[in-house]
Amino acid sequence: MGLRDRLPGRRSRPGTIRSAESGDLAHLREWASTRAGVEGFVEPQTHTTTTTLVLVAGSGEWTRRRVDSGKAAFSFGQRLGIPVYDVAAVGYPSRMREWTAKRKAAGEGEGPPAG
Numbered sequence: 001m002g003l004r005d006r007l008p009g010r011r012s013r014p015g016t017i018r019s020a021e022s023g024d025l026a027h028l029r030e031w032a033s034t035r036a037g038v039e040g041f042v043e044p045q046t047h048t049t050t051t052t053l054v055l056v057a058g059s060g061e062w063t064r065r066r067v068d069s070g071k072a073a074f075s076f077g078q079r080l081g082i083p084v085y086d087v088a089a090v091g092y093p094s095r096m097r098e099w100t101a102k103r104k105a106a107g108e109g110e111g112p113p114a115g
Contacts, residue, residue: 024065025076031055031063032080040084041092042073053077054087060099063112 032038037058045051049066053073056062067073070086077084 021066024067027063028053028055028065028076029080032082035059035061038082039093040073040077040082041087041090042067042070042084043087044070053084054092054096055082056093056096058095060093060095060097061112062096062099 032055035055035057039056041054041056043052043054043064051067051070051073052064053067053076054062054064067076074084
């Protein structure tokens with residue numbers, strides 16, 4: 001066991017796909033409940049991460065977390081009453097790109113705020 005394996009929060013070996021955790025869904029639920037006009041966009045599994053769900057508010061603000069599957073993402077949206085789309089079929093909304101570009105221009109980074 002190396003030093004990196006003993007670090008707090010280290011739950012998977014390098015090269016292993018990280019799966020969704022209960023905190024991921026809790027974050028998405030909280031995030032969606034505090035913003036207006038939220039839509040979901042399911043991102044397919046890749047070689048390094050499991051399926052993810054991106055939530056985008058009407059303002060363009062967004063967040064991303066892991067989910068167990070595309071089916072779980074659509075079910076999550078149905079329970080919350082928010083539309084969920086397959087991002088491979090519809091793409092990301094322009095308001096998301098615009099929000100990210102404004103943050104980047106303001107020197108705040110490219111992604112959503114941490115947390």
